[in-house]
Amino acid sequence: DGGITQSPKYLFRKEGQNVTLSCEQNLNHDAMYWYRQDPGQGLRLIYYSQIVNDFQKGDIAEGYSVSREKKESFPLTVTSAQKNPTAFYLCASSKQGANTFGSGTRLTVV
Amino acid sequence: QKEVEQDPGPLSVPEGAIVSLNCTYSNSAFQYFMWYRQYSRKGPELLMYTYSSGNKEDGRFTAQVDKSSKYISLFIRDSQPSDSATYLCAMSRPSNSGGYQKVTFGTGTKLQVIP
Numbered sequence: 001d002g003g004i005t006q007s008p009k010y011l012f013r014k015e016g017q018n019v020t021l022s023c024e025q026n027l028n029h030d031a032m033y034w035y036r037q038d039p040g041q042g043l044r045l046i047y048y049s050q051i052v053n054d055f056q057k058g059d060i061a062e063g064y065s066v067s068r069e070k071k072e073s074f075p076l077t078v079t080s081a082q083k084n085p086t087a088f089y090l091c092a093s094s095k096q097g098a099n100t101f102g103s104g105t106r107l108t109v110v
Numbered sequence: 111q112k113e114v115e116q117d118p119g120p121l122s123v124p125e126g127a128i129v130s131l132n133c134t135y136s137n138s139a140f141q142y143f144m145w146y147r148q149y150s151r152k153g154p155e156l157l158m159y160t161y162s163s164g165n166k167e168d169g170r171f172t173a174q175v176d177k178s179s180k181y182i183s184l185f186i187r188d189s190q191p192s193d194s195a196t197y198l199c200a201m202s203r204p205s206n207s208g209g210y211q212k213v214t215f216g217t218g219t220k221l222q223v224i225p
């Protein structure tokens with residue numbers, strides 16, 4: 001089955017640590033995205049990538065970093081510079097138009 | 111003012127009712143309109159994807175777009191308990207930097223269908 005796989009499903013981070021969230025897709029989509037979802041705020045775009053080796057900042061990129069070395073993979077690193085990282089993170093991809101989403105990673109700072 | 115406004119609910123209806131979910135928007139540049147369903151602790155799944163004004167039907171779901179009023183709706187007929195979820199509207203427009211469709215999401219409406 002084609003789809004988007006996010007791992008891990010749950011992640012706990014100590015303050016001051018960097019953590020990396022995995023996103024892999026086998027849909028052969030060119031574009032990939034990372035969103036953050038908080039209660040009452042909807043989805044906010046962190047980073048997006050339209051082609052391999054290229055990515056752009058979204059609306060809330062501060063404290064995050066990404067790479068796009070392969071078409072299938074778009075990992076997100078939440079750095080210690082992100083002051084409020086506890087949230088639900090969603091990865092998505094698209095060929096034309098609507099996003100297809102993964103099942104999400106819930107990150108909690110402890 | 112937010113580009114996309116959506117009532118968060120919650121909306122509770124009895125099983126079998128017709129459900130109407132709505133979003134308004136302020137930017138006339140939006141070209142594509144979508145509805146997603148999101149179950150708790152899951153990623154959103156695409157329900158409907160439309161381009162022009164008018165209606166689009168898929169089974170029990172009908173999406174309606176009125177560009178003149180900047181208003182979109184999703185109707186669910188014969189609602190079922192399994193329809194209980196959060197429904198997100200979304201719309202896209204060309205980004206200011208070009209070459210990319212920027213998608214803006216509503217905050218979602220939580221729906222509960224009571225057996």
